[in-house]
Each structure stands twice: as C-alpha cells, then as structure tokens.
Amino acid sequence: MLEAKSRWTPYWQAAPLALVFLIFFILPLLVTFIVSFWTYTGYSIAPAFVSDNYLTAFDKCFSSLPDLCTTFRTYLSTLKFCFLVWLITLVLGFTIAYYLTFEIKTPTMRIVLALLTTIPFWTSNVIRMISWIPLLGRNGLVNQALMGAGITSQPIDWLLYSSFSVTLSLVHINTVFMIVPILNSMSRIDRSLIEAAYDNGASAWQTLWNVIIPLTKTGIAIGSIFVITVVMGDFISVGLMGGQQIASAGKVIETQITALQFPIAAANAIVLLAVVLMIIWTMLRFVDIRKEL
Amino acid sequence: MTKTTTGGISRRTLLKGSAITAGFIGTTAVTGFPAVHADEPITLRYLSTATNQSPAIAAKAKEVTGINVEYVTVTTDDVTKRIITQPDSFDLVDSEYASLPNLIPSGNLMGIDAKKVKLVDKLATVMTKGEINGKKIGDQGTAPHKVFYLEKQRGKEFAKEQTEWITLIPTTYNADTLGIRPDLIKRPIESWAELLNPEFKGKAAILNIPSIGIMDAAMVNEAMGLVKYGDKGNMTKEEIDKTIATLIEAKKAGQFRAFWTDFNESVNLMASGETVIQSMWSPAVTAVRLKGIPCTFQPLKEGYRAWASGFGLPKTLKGKKLDAAYEFINWFLDGWAGAYLNRQGYYAAVLETAKENMEPYEWAFWMEGKPAEKDIHGPDGGLLEKAGTVRDGGSYDTRMGAVACWNSTMKENAYMVQKWNEFIAA
Numbered sequence: 149m150l151e152a153k154s155r156w157t158p159y160w161q162a163a164p165l166a167l168v169f170l171i172f173f174i175l176p177l178l179v180t181f182i183v184s185f186w187t188y189t190g191y192s193i194a195p196a197f198v199s200d201n202y203l204t205a206f207d208k209c210f211s212s213l214p215d216l217c218t219t220f221r222t223y224l225s226t227l228k229f230c231f232l233v234w235l236i237t238l239v240l241g242f243t244i245a246y247y248l249t250f251e252i253k254t255p256t257m258r259i260v261l262a263l264l265t266t267i268p269f270w271t272s273n274v275i276r277m278i279s280w281i282p283l284l285g286r287n288g289l290v291n292q293a294l295m296g297a298g299i300t301s302q303p304i305d306w307l308l309y310s311s312f313s314v315t316l317s318l319v320h321i322n323t324v325f326m327i328v329p330i331l332n333s334m335s336r337i338d339r340s341l342i343e344a345a346y347d348n349g350a351s352a353w354q355t356l357w358n359v360i361i362p363l364t365k366t367g368i369a370i371g372s373i374f375v376i377t378v379v380m381g382d383f384i385s386v387g388l389m390g391g392q393q394i395a396s397a398g399k400v401i402e403t404q405i406t407a408l409q410f411p412i413a414a415a416n417a418i419v420l421l422a423v424v425l426m427i428i429w430t431m432l433r434f435v436d437i438r439k440e441l
Numbered sequence: 442m443t444k445t446t447t448g449g450i451s452r453r454t455l456l457k458g459s460a461i462t463a464g465f466i467g468t469t470a471v472t473g474f475p476a477v478h479a480d481e482p483i484t485l486r487y488l489s490t491a492t493n494q495s496p497a498i499a500a501k502a503k504e505v506t507g508i509n510v511e512y513v514t515v516t517t518d519d520v521t522k523r524i525i526t527q528p529d530s531f532d533l534v535d536s537e538y539a540s541l542p543n544l545i546p547s548g549n550l551m552g553i554d555a556k557k558v559k560l561v562d563k564l565a566t567v568m569t570k571g572e573i574n575g576k577k578i579g580d581q582g583t584a585p586h587k588v589f590y591l592e593k594q595r596g597k598e599f600a601k602e603q604t605e606w607i608t609l610i611p612t613t614y615n616a617d618t619l620g621i622r623p624d625l626i627k628r629p630i631e632s633w634a635e636l637l638n639p640e641f642k643g644k645a646a647i648l649n650i651p652s653i654g655i656m657d658a659a660m661v662n663e664a665m666g667l668v669k670y671g672d673k674g675n676m677t678k679e680e681i682d683k684t685i686a687t688l689i690e691a692k693k694a695g696q697f698r699a700f701w702t703d704f705n706e707s708v709n710l711m712a713s714g715e716t717v718i719q720s721m722w723s724p725a726v727t728a729v730r731l732k733g734i735p736c737t738f739q740p741l742k743e744g745y746r747a748w749a750s751g752f753g754l755p756k757t758l759k760g761k762k763l764d765a766a767y768e769f770i771n772w773f774l775d776g777w778a779g780a781y782l783n784r785q786g787y788y789a790a791v792l793e794t795a796k797e798n799m800e801p802y803e804w805a806f807w808m809e810g811k812p813a814e815k816d817i818h819g820p821d822g823g824l825l826e827k828a829g830t831v832r833d834g835g836s837y838d839t840r841m842g843a844v845a846c847w848n849s850t851m852k853e854n855a856y857m858v859q860k861w862n863e864f865i866a867a
Contacts, residue, residue: 222866404858
C-alpha cells in the first residue's frame with residue numbers, strides 16, 4: 149500500500165505543472181498545427197487537409213533561386229539579426245558576469261550591481277524603444293551633438309530606422325537574458341579550481357579558456373536559447389526600430405493574422421518554430437544542459 | 442413586466458419618431474427619450490477603435506438616455522477580428538464599411554431595422570447614395586452605398602436597391618490625403634505622385650496597413666501614369682503586381698524613411714521632421730499642428746481616399762439591450778454627438794441635427810470652408826485653429842465631392858497581403 153503510494157507520488161506531484169503545459173502549451177501548438185492545413189476566406193476558416201498554406205509560404209522559393217524569395221529573404225534577415233545580437237549579447241553578458249563574479253568582492257555589492265543590469269526592464273518594451281527616437285533621430289541628441297562638435301555637417305540617417313538601430317535595441321533588451329544564466333553558473337565555480345590553474349602556471353587567458361568557459365557552458369547555452377528564441381520571434385523591435393522597412397518572420401505572421409488569414413499564419417508559425425527548434429537542437433549537440441545543471 | 446413596459450415605450454417613441462420623420466424633421470430637438478432606464482440602467486458594450494470613442498459622448502448619452510456605454514477599445518483590424526471570432530463580446534460595434542465584404546458573409550451582424558431609426562431619411566446622401574446634392578462622387582472600392590442595404594435582416598448578401606435592412610448606420614466618415622510639412626517642402630504640392638518624387642528621398646512614409654496602404658499606393662501609381670486601374674479598390678492580380686513593383690523600386694532607392702501603422706507613429710514621424718510627406722489621417726495632422734509645428738492635410742488634384750464607419754448590431758442582440766442599442770443610435774444621430782465629431786474634423790451622419798448643435802461660426806469653418814471668424818476650439822476646449830484660418834481642403838461639398846476612391850476589401854485580398862509582405866521584405 150505504502151509502496152504503491154510512493155510509486156505514484158512523483159506523478160501527481162508533477163501533474164499540476166504537466167496540466168498547465170498541456171493546456172497552455174501543447175494544446176495551442178497542436179491547434180496551430182492542425183489549422184495550418186485548413187483553408188480560409190476573408191471571413192472564415194474551414195477544416196481541410198491541404199498543403200496550400202505551406203506552398204504559398206514557399207511560393208517560387210526554389211524555382212527562382214539563386215534569387216531569394218520573400219520567405220528566404222525574411223528568414224535570412226532575421227537570422228542575421230539573430231547571429232549579431234547573439235554574438236554581442238554573449239560578449240557583453242559574459243564580460244559583465246565575469247566582472248560581477250570575480251572582480252566584485254562583497255556579496256552585497258554584487259547583488260546591487262546585478263540588479264542594476266535589470267534596469268532596462270523597469271519600463272515597457274515599447275516605451276524603451278520609443279525613447280531611442282529622440283536620441284538617434286535626424287534631429288536627435290546624437291546627431292545634434294555630432295554636428296555641434298563639428299564632426300559631421302549633415303545629420304546621419306542610418307542611426308535610426310536601420311539595421312544598426314534594430315541591432316542596438318535588440319542588444320539593449322536582451323543582454324540581461326545572457327547575464328543572468330552566465331552569472332548563475334559562474335558563481336557556482338569552485339574558486340579552488342582557479343587557484344589550482346594559477347598554481348600550475350596557467351596564464352589568465354588559459355584559465356579563462358580552459359577552466360571558466362567550459363564551466364559556464366550551461367549558462368551560455370541557456371542564455372543563448374533565451375536570446376535566440378526572443379530575437380527569432382520578435383517583430384515589435386524590428387518594426388519600430390527598423391521603421392517597419394525590415395521584414396521579420398513575426399511581422400509576416402502578424403500581417404496575415406490581421407488580414408484574418410489564420411491558416412497561412414499558422415503555417416508560417418510552424419515553419420518559424422521548426423527553424424528555432426533546429427537552432428536549439430544544434431546548440432544542444434554542443435552542451436548537454438541536463439547533465440551539467 | 443419591466444420588459445413589456447420598455448418595449449411599449451420604445452414602440453411609442455418610434456411611432457413618434459416616424460411621425461416626425463414623415464413631417465417636419467428640422468425641429469426635433471431631443472423629443473423626450475424614455476426615462477424608464479433610469480432605475481434599471483442598461484449597459485451597452487461598444488466595440489470600436491479609440492478614434493470613435495470619447496468619454497464625453499458616453500457621459501452625455503448616459504445623461505440623456507440613461508444608458509451606460511462601456512467602451513471596448515481595439516485597433517481597426519481587431520474590430521473586424523472580434524466581429525468574426527467573438528461576436529458575443531459586444532452589444533454595439535462601430536466598424537468600417539470597408540470591412541463589410543468580410544463581415545456580412547460571416548453572418549455575425551444583423552440588419553438594422555430602418556423603421557426604428559428615426560432620422561433614417563436624413564442620413565447623408567454621401568453614405569446612402571454616393572452623391573452630394575444629387576451629384577455622383579467617386580465610388581471605386583467599397584463605397585458605403587454599395588454595401589448599405591441587406592436583402593433581408595439576417596441576409597448574407599448586399600441588396601442592390603434600398604431596403605429596410607441597413608448594414609451599418611453611419612457614425613463618422615472623412616476624406617484622407619497626404620500630410621506634408623509646408624515649412625520644409627517650401628513649394629506647392631498638388632499631386633499624389635509627389636510621394637515618390639526623388640526630391641523627398643528618405644523623407645517619405647506610407648502606412649503599413651496593407652488594405653489602406655495599397656490604395657494610397659494606387660493613387661500614386663495612377664497619378665504617375667504608371668498603372669491604369671479598372672477599380673483601385675478591387676484590383677486584378679496584374680494591377681497588384683504593378684502597384685507593388687513601383688513601391689519596391691522606390692523602397693530600394695531609399696525613398697521611404699519609415700512605414701507607420703498607428704496614429705502616434707505618424708504624428709512622431711512628421712513632428713520630428715523624419716518625414717516631410719506621408720500618408721496621414723486628419724486628426725494626426727491636427728495633433729502635429731497642436732505642437733506648434735506646421736503641417737498641412739494637402740488636397741491633391743487626383744482627389745481623396747475616403748473612409749466611413751458606422752454602427753452595427755451583433756446577430757445575438759435581443760430584448761432590452763436591443764431596444765437600448767436602437768435608442769442609443771437614435772440619440773447619436775440626434776445632433777449632440779454629430780456636432781462633437783464635426784468639431785474633431787470628421788463628418789457626422791446627419792448634418793442637419795449636427796448643425797443645430799454647433800455655433801454658426803463653427804459650422805462655417807468646419808463645413809462651409811469659410812475663414813474662421815473666431816478661434817476654433819476642439820470638443821475638449823483646446824485651441825485648434827486661430828481666427829482667420831481656412832480648413833485644409835475647404836468645405837464639405839468640395840472635400841467629399843473630390844473623393845476618388847474608398848477604403849476597401851478586395852477580392853484578391855489574400856494575394857495582395859502576400860505581395861505586401863514581399864514589399865516589406867524587399
């Protein structure tokens with residue numbers, strides 16, 4: 149009796165979370181998948197099993213090569229931002245986490261500084277991005293300062309509504325997602341390992357490369373997953389900061405939903421999900437998060 | 442019991458209403474709305490965009506009719522989406538006529554009984570017939586008069602002739618054109634073609650709402666002599682291809698500074714000087730001007746792109762709520778709300794009653810295109826225009842008379858959206 153109970157204990161303990169996942173994650177995903185094969189008009193969607201939506205999403209994608217079709221061009225642009233933002237947030241996040249862990253001596257100060265890194269989250273995403281406009285705009289602070297200092301004679305246009313501003317705002321928003329997990333795994337590194345490396349004559353770079361980085365791999369992987377999934381699905385930052393002139397996979401889906409074309413939007417969502425899953429799967433080839441947690 | 446009472450009074454009011462309609466309309470200053478709701482207030486959930494909502498209108502409606510108006514605020518596209526996906530989530534909707542080709546076949550709205558709308562014969566002819574003073578105006582696209590009547594109350598087809606079932610009772614309508622910064626352009630602008638003039642390279646914007654953006658683009662293409670359209674509001678695939686091709690070419694050449702999707706974005710772009718010429722909406726131009734920055738809603742020789750919206754009823758509405766909805770609509774057409782909307786620069790559905798609720802100098806400025814005798818104030822009391830100014834585009838007859846096309850839902854909508862995404866990605 150007691151044995152039977154204990155055998156089932158883990159299951160019912162996990163049940164509430166499993167249920168939440170089932171209702172709010174698995175089911176919607178399943179519905180999205182099913183709907184992606186339906187047909188639609190401007191005002192209705194009808195159950196069917198057609199691949200038209202996927203065919204439309206990849207319309208002329210293979211026949212027009214080497215010219216890129218809309219979908220390929222959109223994903224290429226999204227992937228470009230993804231890579232850039234990932235790289236910059238990684239370098240920034242790692243450096244900040246390193247500084248907080250190894251250079252700051254008192255735990256109180258460390259906590260205070262770590263909390264400071266969350267400042268960008270004290271306001272909403274949209275407000276954060278809107279505040280870039282008076283800074284980077286044609287008549288913004290940066291341009292005024294540059295022209296006032298005599299460095300440029302004309303306002304620089306590419307500061308705003310460009311790939312530059314999109315990357316900048318995405319880095320601004322996402323760096324903290326990198327800092328936190330890296331900080332977490334870094335603070336768990338046993339200091340004696342670093343001392344041992346030093347005693348054995350390792351240089352600072354060698355210690356970093358051979359001791360610290362391998363031991364923070366989990367944090368890096370988790371941070372990367374956060375950043376990559378957020379950037380791949382983002383359309384608000386890309387829209388506002390790119391002056392809506394830069395396509396993103398999310399925006400394509402949003403436009404289609406707005407036009408009430410739910411099935412094709414669902415098909416595009418499934419494609420986006422597949423791309424993101426492939427990236428994450430590739431990353432997990434390098435780091436076994438579960439083993440190292 | 443209460444129910445019967447309410448019904449009876451409503452019917453009586455309606456009888457009175459039709460008597461008035463038959464006889465002398467001009468003199469109907471609020472003829473005693475039933476006070477029966479006072480002890481048992483009815484709440485109407487009013488779905489629309491922020492543009493069509495105002496706490497002042499809701500407060501006045503409550504004061505006169507006793508009906509509580511609870512605004513449900515969403516974006517233009519979400520109004521359509523809500524009607525199609527959640528038709529029970531509102532009691533009254535203010536939607537664009539342009540969405541009707543999608544809304545009516547869904548069967549989620551019911552025809553409004555013309556007999557219960559007191560001022561139905563006084564609705565602006567721009568809406569009901571597509572004409573002003575007997576003269577036809579442009580009707581390309583989903584012009585309201587094409588989708589004004591249903592064959593039967595729960596019909597899914599538009600009627601070609603006048604019937605007693607109305608799809609939407611007009612609330613507001615207006616004619617849109619390009620907004621410009623006269624201080625930065627420094628020369629007259631007369632044609633839609635100027636939007637793609639290389640002179641404004643990197644300083645132009647178009648709106649990124651495909652169904653409206655494509656119409657502005659069509660006005661530009663036609664003005665440039667690049668494409669000849671059968672109906673700009675119902676393009677063929679070939680016409681869509683050509684229209685988008687022009688846009689892509691301009692985008693690649695760096696013509697556009699940005700695209701915008703909401704009101705505030707368009708105000709910011711123009712006020713900050715990021716753009717000097719762009720698609721714009723009338724209240725956005727006013728908003729820029731209120732900041733002390735010169736901005737003109739420029740009339741162009743090819744004409745305006747017009748839009749209109751109106752009240753619709755969800756098919757499930759019945760009983761007291763249905764009566765209240767009709768009562769609210771009747772109050773709305775009775776003049777107070779119309780005057781309020783006219784002062785915002787929109788046009789009211791029933792002009793006569795709106796006129797009675799405006800000062801003569803206000804009417805002369807907003808509707809007759811005359812120079813303002815005194816300072817013009819908005820409905821909230823803020824100063825809009827100084828004495829002596831003339832409204833951009835002039836009088837009602839001149840502006841609405843110069844409409845070239847209407848916002849629309851095309852038959853090739855799905856294809857158009859696909860091509861629009863291609864333009865954004867280009």
